[in-house]
Amino acid sequence: MTPSIGFGAQPRACYAVDPGRSKGRLFMEPESPTRTPFQRDRDRIIHSSAFRRLQYKTQVFLYHEGDLYRTRLTHTLEVSQIARSIARALLVDEDLAEALALAHDLGHTPFGHAGERMLDALMLPYGGFDHNAQSLRIVTSLERHYAEFDGLNLAWETLEGLVKHNGPLTDASGQGIDQYANGLPFAIRSYAQEQDLLLESYASIEAQAAAIADDIAYNAHDIDDGLRAGLISLKQLRDLPLIGAALVEVYDRYPGLDDSRVVHEIVRRLITGMVEDVIKTSMANLTRISPQNVGEVRNASETIVGFSGEMAKTVAEIKKFLFENVYRETNVMRVMGNAEQVLKELFVFHFEHPDSMPFEWQFDLDGSSKEVLARRVADYVAGMTDRFAILEHRRLFDVTPELR
Known part of the structure; x- marks a missing residue:
């Protein structure tokens, strides 16, 4: 596992993805003389419309509830920093890990997981909705800025990592496994006819690093946001593994430190x-x-990048705590329920009145099947920011549910 110097002069282990040996892009393009394929992919993702919209999409709290809380964009940037740190330590391609981290949430709906749950339920007769599959759909189809192709025309390794960062999607026969046991999502199933992403295998170390970075970021930062929102208290954290020890250490080392600094100190220790x-x-x-x-x-027959057994137990306890005290908190649940209603009413209205969508979303729908129409409406609604969804609902309906 001796590192070597490859394209871009980055130390690289033998098991790393080599940017100089990329499997290429679906549409042939000249190589860049100054950037590796994965640096180029990272830049295309950052300049995409979907990436900009993450600024006004919910992480846990709605975007307008306060400047301190994380949005999908700030979460994504934090994930990318952690992914690069892990990739650097493991001597794999940092740029690929960063590109995957930056793209991993592009397919999220407005209003976070509440929005995804509702859109999946509405799309159930038409193949369902999956935010991971929607991320693939965005970068391969829905972004339409380039003259010669739809999507961003990302490298094969970037698409593979985006789809498989949580592990294989099918068995060797092509049958979906685990969460996809009842069938692959529409976007993944349809793209697989264009390009084989080896859905039966694990993804690269770079993709695995991005996946675990996502876990680290949202666990640590949802603790942070929950404290700042007043949903949980420092006192409640004393009995949590790792966090409790960090809290004791901070209090012992910095007696009298104000709570805001205490929160930052325990969160940084948790991430580290x-x-x-x-x-x-x-x-x-x-x-x-x-x-x-x-x-x-x-x-390999297993995921290589991951937590130790002891840390996995710790993370599970933190997730359980967050689920009970933040994600399922009464007011959060009320707001998310109202958000689901907003998204449902938007979907139903545009499905029944497709000419209400902007021209580029409805110009070629005449004579289309219900499946095609539903997927088009889902793409349109899923791409909305929280702010736009609320404004659009207010424009179309007399009453918009309270979302704060």
């Missing part, structure tokens, strides 16, 4: 503890499995 555990555990896994190239990473 999880990142260091991932790096140590992943290096041990790499030594044990000893993959000699990225193909052996894909064909």
